[in-house]
Amino acid sequence: MATSKIFDDEPGLWNAFQQGDIRAFELIYRTHSSMLLSYGRRLCSDHDLVNDVVQDVFVEIWTRRSTLRDLHTIKYYLFRIVRNKLSKLRASNLLVAVDEDDRMDDEQLLSPSIEFLITQQETSNDQAVRLQQAITKLPSRQREAITLAFYHDFSNEEIAGIMGINHQSVINHLNRALTFLRDLLTSQPIVAILIGLFL
Template identity: 35%
Template structure:
């Protein structure tokens, strides 16, 4: 089946149905579309790129092997992010690379960096400004960094973020992001005048 059939905006459900029926072209298209996104997300939790690649290969293999029993998700992107996140945590636990439970107090696990675009946009600022902002991002909690990443790097809705991060209510996703932004503003404010002088 030609991939040209998979170009409409409403084709995710079609792709999924075809995958569940064993269509390898549909599976290949889902893999092509979503492997890069899932890799970018999962690599934030660990520096072991080969572990993430192995996990995702296993994840997609299982997806195809278990296709007959899969229900059609409301949102394919959210479904895949939720499932890959869960599988990654199991991999990390098995390899003893997940230090304890993932809670609000953990700071160092989720890696959130300035995007290349933001570095280009702010090129007129000094390297000191970028270093400062990176330090402030690193100071956010794990949950804040993950929520910021999903909202501003992957453009997900608060509803999708709440589902992916297994939050009881959507308002918790909003709160995480608002607090993170407030903390960044508060932390950057004292340094603003020094950066402007440069």
């Protein structure tokens, strides 16, 4: 994560935040809020509810900042809190999961890394659209794992922690997703590159 020049590194940023530095809090918010909103909207079709949950997370961490412990990374911590809150709402039947026909716009489905690979391979716009459409056809857990891996660059261990599953389950979800994409898009070299990143 890029930090401002006034903070040496992420631990320094987190420490300043814990001490009540409003600039540190603002930087954490600016850096992570849009990613959290994007991730939450893939888990829940009620985007207003996702907005509220993300705002609540930032209010909560500011209120409890002095009691929060050191963490793996700020990004990992925030993703895990958002997912836990949405999971609790789902358990209370207050959250509606994303339906097959209620997905994000195609532009939002592709991660920067996938876009970069597509550009590098000079694949056509048509192929890029086909890949985006294929990702929307994945089961929700596989789609979530692919999103966390490609869009947010989390490791398998981090994905396991965020999703609340074990490491092997993450590997299984990613392998099944990539196998599905390979079978659906056998003519696209981009899929072979994606598979090579994980296998």
